[in-house]
Amino acid sequence: MAQTSAVLFFSKPRLQSLLDELRTRGYCVVGPTIDQEAIIYDEILSVDELPRGWTDEQAPGQYRLRRRDDDAWFGYVVGPHSWKKYLFPPKTTLLSAEKTANGWEFIPRADDSTSFALLGVRACELAAIRIQDRVFLDGPYQDPLYRERRQRLFIVAVNCTQAASTCFCTSMKTGPRCEQGFDLALTEIDSGFLCDVGSDVGQDVIAVCSAVEATSEQQQSAASARQQAVDQIERRMDTSDLPGLLLGNLDHPRWKEVGDRCLSCTNCTMVCPTCFCSSVTEIRDLNMDRVDRERSWDSCFNPDFSYLGGSLVRNDTASRYRQWLTHKLDSWQNQFGTSGCVGCGRCITWCPVGIDLTEEVAAIRETSTP
Ligand code: SF4
Numbered sequence: 001m002a003q004t005s006a007v008l009f010f011s012k013p014r015l016q017s018l019l020d021e022l023r024t025r026g027y028c029v030v031g032p033t034i035d036q037e038a039i040i041y042d043e044i045l046s047v048d049e050l051p052r053g054w055t056d057e058q059a060p061g062q063y064r065l066r067r068r069d070d071d072a073w074f075g076y077v078v079g080p081h082s083w084k085k086y087l088f089p090p091k092t093t094l095l096s097a098e099k100t101a102n103g104w105e106f107i108p109r110a111d112d113s114t115s116f117a118l119l120g121v122r123a124c125e126l127a128a129i130r131i132q133d134r135v136f137l138d139g140p141y142q143d144p145l146y147r148e149r150r151q152r153l154f155i156v157a158v159n160c161t162q163a164a165s166t167c168f169c170t171s172m173k174t175g176p177r178c179e180q181g182f183d184l185a186l187t188e189i190d191s192g193f194l195c196d197v198g199s200d201v202g203q204d205v206i207a208v209c210s211a212v213e214a215t216s217e218q219q220q221s222a223a224s225a226r227q228q229a230v231d232q233i234e235r236r237m238d239t240s241d242l243p244g245l246l247l248g249n250l251d252h253p254r255w256k257e258v259g260d261r262c263l264s265c266t267n268c269t270m271v272c273p274t275c276f277c278s279s280v281t282e283i284r285d286l287n288m289d290r291v292d293r294e295r296s297w298d299s300c301f302n303p304d305f306s307y308l309g310g311s312l313v314r315n316d317t318a319s320r321y322r323q324w325l326t327h328k329l330d331s332w333q334n335q336f337g338t339s340g341c342v343g344c345g346r347c348i349t350w351c352p353v354g355i356d357l358t359e360e361v362a363a364i365r366e367t368s369t370p
């Protein structure tokens with residue numbers, strides 16, 4: 001993507017023009033909105049559906065919405081949803097087979113033609129999309145559904161101006177500033193949005209916002225707002241001995257301790273924006289004349305996920321937690337050349353017993369076998 005250097009500014013009401021323009025171009029605009037007392041991602045038609053004036057307070061095993069002192073439109077961090085549901089849907093029918101007079105007919109399931117425009121993508125989430133691009137597109141076999149959706153994607157990133165206590169993107173070098181991988185990147189200030197353009201189509205679309213070159217005062221306000229997020233990040237993960245630390249300590253007693261606390265509920269993998277495991281199931285109808293092959297998100301915390309040769313390979317919770325963490329932070333790097341973690345903190349917030357991977361890594365390091 002071409003990235004232009006001029007930073008633009010437009011007033012807040014103009015964001016509706018951007019939404020309208022994207023919809024006119026055929027995009028389904030999905031962005032942050034409030035549902036069931038959480039900020040989730042869903043289709044939005046109007047800026048009135050944004051979580052204006054709300055923020056999210058997060059801690060291990062805790063998430064609460066709270067009213068802000070101001071009317072910020074993007075003054076929250078990240079919630080339980082991630083954008084992966086639009087590129088790698090939780091459930092997909094891959095193929096159907098129907099019995100006909102001439103035998104079985106196989107019908108490949110084409111993806112619907114929806115083009116998504118993502119509004120409000122954070123820097124760690126851009127990094128997560130890059131990681132999933134490696135997984136689904138860079139190997140010898142590409143995932144056609146992911147590829148088609150990814151090619152049609154439009155991304156409006158929004159720089160964080162606030163961080164949660166669970167964020168550690170600075171340790172993972174994924175944020176909080178959006179540096180690449182967007183069509184447009186906004187920074188919210190009181191009077192409007194500053195906008196970096198990251199692609200030719202972004203340049204084309206932003207024309208509807210009557211954007212002008214940002215003044216130095218506006219740029220200074222945006223820099224201060226972004227710095228506020230940097231200053232709020234307190235959680236750290238030391239990555240200096242990763243990969244190696246975890247795979248070098250497979251018999252560490254900490255695995256048993258965390259296994260005793262872990263419920264194997266799969267929450268951490270469901271909310272993680274980079275986890276990509278799935279299972280394929282064939283479901284036949286009651287008349288036995290139709291079979292659908294469905295792919296669904298799965299998790300290495302599910303016992304059946306390691307069923308092999310008539311038994312479970314990882315038959316206790318400690319071994320399943322160890323599999324998740326060693327893959328995420330250690331063997332992922334050998335497999336894909338990056339860490340599998342972008343430091344978004346979701347797995348910490350949404351773990352019902354508050355297991356925190358940054359603490360687990362530190363505990364293993366503290367008494368690791370040299
Ligand atoms: S492992 Fe946890 S902190 Fe890392 S990307 Fe996944 S959900 Fe976010």
Ligand code: SF4
Pocket residue numbers: 261262263264265266267268269301350351352353354355
């Ligand atoms: S670490 Fe927490 S979220 Fe993950 S499976 Fe265990 S209990 Fe569930």
